[in-house]
Amino acid sequence: MYTGPLRSLIDELGRMPGIGPKSAQRIAFYLLKAPLEDVTRLSNAIVVMKERTTLCSICFNISEGGGLCDVCDDAQRDGSILCIVEDPRDIVAVERTHRFKGRYHVLHGALNPLEGVGPDQLKIAELMERVGNEPIAEVILCTNPNLEGEATAMYLAKLLSRTDVSVTRIASGLPVGGDLEYADELTLGRALDGRTDLTTVRDGSTTI
Amino acid sequence: MSLFSDRGVVLRTYKLGEADRIVVILTEGHGKIRAVAKGVRRTTSKFGARLEPLSHVSLLVWSGRSDLDIINQAEIVDTFRTIREDLDRVPKGISLLEVADQISQEGLADPRLYQMLVGALRALSDTAWNPELVAPAFFLKVLGLEGSAPVLDACASCGARPSSSIGRDSDRHIAAERTPERATEDEAGDLVELVAFDLVVGGMLCQGCRRGRAVSAEALDLMRRILNGSLSGVLRGVQPGSEEVTQIATEAMETHLDRRLRSVRSAVGA
Numbered sequence: 001m002y003t004g005p006l007r008s009l010i011d012e013l014g015r016m017p018g019i020g021p022k023s024a025q026r027i028a029f030y031l032l033k034a035p036l037e038d039v040t041r042l043s044n045a046i047v048v049m050k051e052r053t054t055l056c057s058i059c060f061n062i063s064e065g066g067g068l069c070d071v072c073d074d075a076q077r078d079g080s081i082l083c084i085v086e087d088p089r090d091i092v093a094v095e096r097t098h099r100f101k102g103r104y105h106v107l108h109g110a111l112n113p114l115e116g117v118g119p120d121q122l123k124i125a126e127l128m129e130r131v132g133n134e135p136i137a138e139v140i141l142c143t144n145p146n147l148e149g150e151a152t153a154m155y156l157a158k159l160l161s162r163t164d165v166s167v168t169r170i171a172s173g174l175p176v177g178g179d180l181e182y183a184d185e186l187t188l189g190r191a192l193d194g195r196t197d198l199t200t201v202r203d204g205s206t207t208i
Numbered sequence: 209m210s211l212f213s214d215r216g217v218v219l220r221t222y223k224l225g226e227a228d229r230i231v232v233i234l235t236e237g238h239g240k241i242r243a244v245a246k247g248v249r250r251t252t253s254k255f256g257a258r259l260e261p262l263s264h265v266s267l268l269v270w271s272g273r274s275d276l277d278i279i280n281q282a283e284i285v286d287t288f289r290t291i292r293e294d295l296d297r298v299p300k301g302i303s304l305l306e307v308a309d310q311i312s313q314e315g316l317a318d319p320r321l322y323q324m325l326v327g328a329l330r331a332l333s334d335t336a337w338n339p340e341l342v343a344p345a346f347f348l349k350v351l352g353l354e355g356s357a358p359v360l361d362a363c364a365s366c367g368a369r370p371s372s373s374i375g376r377d378s379d380r381h382i383a384a385e386r387t388p389e390r391a392t393e394d395e396a397g398d399l400v401e402l403v404a405f406d407l408v409v410g411g412m413l414c415q416g417c418r419r420g421r422a423v424s425a426e427a428l429d430l431m432r433r434i435l436n437g438s439l440s441g442v443l444r445g446v447q448p449g450s451e452e453v454t455q456i457a458t459e460a461m462e463t464h465l466d467r468r469l470r471s472v473r474s475a476v477g478a
Contacts, residue, residue, distance in 0.1 A: 018225050113302045113471035147261050154295040175251040184256030186287045
């Protein structure tokens with residue numbers, strides 16, 4: 001129905017994840033009506049992002065211009081604790097908690113036998129190299145709590161058990177604000193397995 | 209447009225949009241279905257871990273005009289936690305799901321395949337049983353269900369039978385197809401030994417027709433026991449010839465499907 005540049009823009013937008021033909025059409029018409037400077041700014045942002053964004057040579061997080069990422073570049077970070085995540089977006093999620101001051105390692109995926117993703121497709125060899133070369137005391141396995149993430153965590157735990165580092169897994173349980181009666185058996189079971197003792201004295205004061 | 213309830217095993221999932229997933233489920237009464245689980249990737253999702261691959265669930269599904277159904281409710285029948293939490297069992301469990309996904313058809317109920325899958329997952333999650341032979345036994349049984357069970361009691365090429373198998377009911381149709389010359393040789397006392405497995409003809413071959421993979425007597429016996437109703441005996445303890453049977457069953461299934469089984473070839477459990 002549409003021809004020329006408009007058709008080609010709709011086609012390109014439609015190739016993006018989560019954008020169907022209708023959404024692509026809506027965005028294309030928005031851009032058609034938007035001021036030229038807005039559209040130029042957007043197109044420049046896309047090109048600059050693509051040209052300048054690289055992966056950090058240490059942790060494989062997103063970085064800029066071939067250098068280290070903000071976390072690896074920060075001398076205040078605790079280099080003895082390494083948090084393993086599947087995706088750079090997971091770093092943002094962990095950082096939002098303001099509870100972790102260590103460093104990261106991004107695997108860029110999880111083991112997925114159905115999709116043919118094995119250890120060689122992930123940054124696992126690089127992780128083992130870091131563990132061998134850096135003064136790391138603890139590795140936190142922060143992969144997603146789904147079948148692929150759990151398999152990845154088990155695989156890494158097995159590999160890392162041959163080293164001297166302590167290997168921990170993020171706790172699994174109920175979301176804050178959720179209802180117990182809607183909890184599934186697997187999650188509730190794990191929440192019970194990982195229950196904490198509220199009478200334990202921590203930092204000189206009881207937690208309850 | 210209708211609402212239906214059924215039981216099923218989650219075979220695989222795909223991300224959809226911001227927080228949804230498309231869930232592929234082998235159900236007992238409706239065959240393989242593809243349904244949307246809305247908001248399942250959110251931590252506050254009412255579905256939680258229920259719609260993860262390997263989960264055996266009871267479902268309430270809305271079937272509308274779209275190709276994709278919508279999951280309204282899901283309750284756990286079995287999580288198969290033993291499989292999920294054992295690095296050696298995970299790839300085996302996933303290989304069962306991969307084969308069930310490839311064999312089953314959307315909207316075509318196959319209660320026997322469903323029951324075999326649930327039975328295999330139960331066997332794999334039972335720590336009293338040896339997990340090594342569960343997947344190959346499932347592959348062989350599914351081939352039987354598909355009408356492609358490997359020929360194990362006679363030469364799949366010339367029809368000659370070893371003397372030990374003469375008289376078995378399962379061989380009568382093969383014996384009937386044998387050439388008169390070959391039949392005369394057997395009756396004259398020519399002992400035939402089945403020594404190789406050929407994927408193209410789909411069964412064992414005698415010394416004279418030999419090609420393909422060499423097969424030991426232990427492996428042949430194991431495959432016969434799996435297909436002749438002695439599976440529970442096979443799964444108790446370590447069996448000689450297990451590795452051969454695993455290779456043969458995997459290759460036979462791959463030949464039947466005309467594709468590689470990614471989960472079996474995965475190095476996750478290594």
